[in-house]
Amino acid sequence: MTTHPSPSPAGPDAAAPPVSVGQRIALLVLLTASFTLALDFSILNVALPRIGAEVGFALADLQWISTAFAVCAAGFTLLFGRLADLFGRRRQFLAGIALLGAASLLGGLAGEPWLLLVARVAQGIATAAVTPAALSLLTTSFPEGAMRDRALGINGALMAAGFTTGAVLGGLLTDLISWRWAFFINVIVAVAVLAIGPVVLKETASLRRPRLDVPGAVTVTVALVAGVYGLTQAGQHSWSDVRSWASLGVAAVMILAFLVIERTVAEPLVPLRVLARRTTGWGNLAGVLAFATQTSVVFLLTVFLQEVRGFTPLQAGLTFAVMGVGTVIGGLIAPRIIALVGGRRAIVSGLVIQGSATIPLAFLGDLQAWMVVLLIATFLGGVANLVVIVGFMVAATSGLPDAEQGLATGLATMSQQIGITLGTPVMSAIATAAGAGAAGIAGAAGVLNGVSTALAINAALCIAGAIWMAFALPRAPKKPA
Template identity: 80%
Template sequence: MTTDSSLAPADQAAADAAFGTRERMALFVLLTASFTLAVDFSILNVALPRIGSDVGFAIADLQWISTAFAVCAAGFTLLFGRFADLFGRRRQFLVGIALLGVASLVGGLAQEPSLLLAARVAQGIATAAVTPAALSLLTTSFPEGPMRERALGLNGALMAAGFTTGAVLGGLLTDLISWRWAFFVNVIVAVAVLAVGPAVLKETRAQLRPPLDLPGAVTVTLALVAGVYGLTQAGQHSWGDVRSWGALLLAAVMVLAFIVIERTVSEPLVPLSVVLRRSTGWGNLAGVIAFATETSVVFLLTLYLQEVRGYTPLQAGLAFAVLGAGTVLGGVIAPRVIGHLGGKRAIVAGLVAQGVSTVPLAFLGDASGWLVVLLVATFVGGVANLVVIVGFMVTATSGLPDAEQGLATGLATMSQQVGITLGTPVMSAIATAAGAATAGHILHGVTTALAVNAAICFATAVVIGLVLPRHRKAVAA
């Protein structure tokens, strides 16, 4: 039974002591992989112009370097989450890491656009395979309660810090060495993980292997791929772009087809009973909002720093170092917050704190002291956001048997990646619409979008507070 009662100091000490050498090494391997994959989402963004000139991309085609990765990383994650349950989490994790290493080597050596895009597709597929496998290895390696919450807290901290680190590291590598090292770093990490991982990770898989729900797998993958593609096109072009709406319409049709299939097949890919559990469904909604709001804050503040304040990309990236520190601290303290408040209250409190920290950013301008406001607000927002992220992961993966942890973590990973993809185009559209009719259009658009961002945090906190169950019962594996 997982309850909302707080942990006694002795219990916490016992939980901390329960990490043996093998568990620590396994945790290190899994966290290293999670951090590296998070870095990959942002490490190439500041290097895109340089990559285009070196490899031969037209300016209009540069967006495909990011889109190819994002579509595959999000589109295949739910399918691979279920694969991990059925065919082995450790095996899938190691194969995915090997694919990441090979794809990154190819990308780093690429001399033509088609080869670089193929490498990015392979990196995205590797990310879709590794992320749910790593997360389910975490949840099955550590029992539900303080140990799992601590492990998920560390995972969330490094994962969130990875997005910020990627922007800074990408700028440093591009300016000081070469953008190609943004790929080669992955090769080094992959070799290290493959050297240590087989010795410290235990294989886990379902005892019974039901037949794969192929129609469900095809429709849900098409839905996710089309949905993410539509969102990225909206962000890069406009919400009026026909490709965006066409892809989103296809995604909606595929979702409906998927629901019909899952209701009729004997062994569904995603049992609707799992998705419809309040802790799983509403917990994942909180995750989507947490990732969408905080990643879009980074996007909006990047516009502010570079377009309004005149910062270089590297300077703007360094300004987010404080946010990165806040996310790390948030991941460290999140298990204790959850232990004292429970998952539901931790999510609500984190969303409220994140919203409060975003409100001052809606008033940024030319006044003296603006940088201090930005740094303090982003630090507090980073701490609060990680409390929400860890709270959602604990909530969405609790009360389920080990045989369904790949599915649960696949859903959580999907929520993460959909949130990352959703936040920027939505807030970009708001900023563009709000700033279109004003003289200082960029600043007004950014501050308006930040105000909406804060309002979304508050509204989600109210909804989660009303509908998310307070107690969760663990189900024996």
């Protein structure tokens, strides 16, 4: 049985080897890429009506600008996570960045709907390739313990800040310059990363080249693509939509087929022993919950601010700046919290605080100082959410050898992207049903009733998740006296 280095000793200030200049530059390159990829998930949302008018999308087809990206980003991430282990993380990272730059240039210049959709598909595939490669380069560049936790904390903070910043930056670019600059920014970043990355990033290809589990790769990719497509269709239309249930049915069948294949092949894409580890399995579920609940809070509050309070898209986006600050602070303090109380307690306490901060948001309509409450609650929720996210990242990638870090970070990235994709359609369906089901309530009052109901359920999910994780995640081993 292979042994691995134990985590760093107790204390946030535990001694760690000094970080070299090369490591710092490599970390900067990887963090820049992660921030940019997170930005892409939200930067176009507020610009969709303007894009539709200029490029020629029908109103009903605007959703495909987001769906095409989300389906590919989530659907291919596990496959690329394993490919990074087998054929080289640095090589895949740089190739993915090059594809992202080319796809973004195409999207920024697109004058036809089909061309823009091709660009979004390519951006999604590039995201699926780059994100697990970047994370595994990060985890293999720093030893398990305080240094890695700190790097993961900064990475998590920037990813969450990127998602929030996307809403603000998308509104600014659309109103002040052009929505096309939401694409062109990626081109600039890609050129910079490709100029510096080859010099500072080290290749980490596996010395042994096992055969790729093609049946497993095909079934899990089809399952993820079908599942994400089904969820997005449910959010755009309804949970009774036949396309949604048909796609989710295909996803379920493919997942069962994947599990059977992984039990029988000699060299599985995802060894089931990895999924059976409590820190990996339950840690990734905590990640899905963290991303699903917090990103859906952003969606629900966007609806509240624009439909109930009459904010413009730019005003609504700027409101989330306080949450963005909270996420950055949460990412920076999370490693210290994990060092003090352990990953399990950090995840549980973070979910409790996030849920508690969401509860007042369900009562905004009856509060006179609603804006003050919103800003305080979203700030606290942002801090707590990042503690959970960093805790899940540490749990999901700990205790595994470097040869399986691409797999581990691929699973973690998949959890992140499924959570982002899952949260909005589920909460949208709840809000729509609650708003429509309130007899005699219409217009802004109906929207408020639906949003309040969805926020209350969101808070309940956080608290229930905290209780579950308190029992499901393993306790940290006692440290020697």
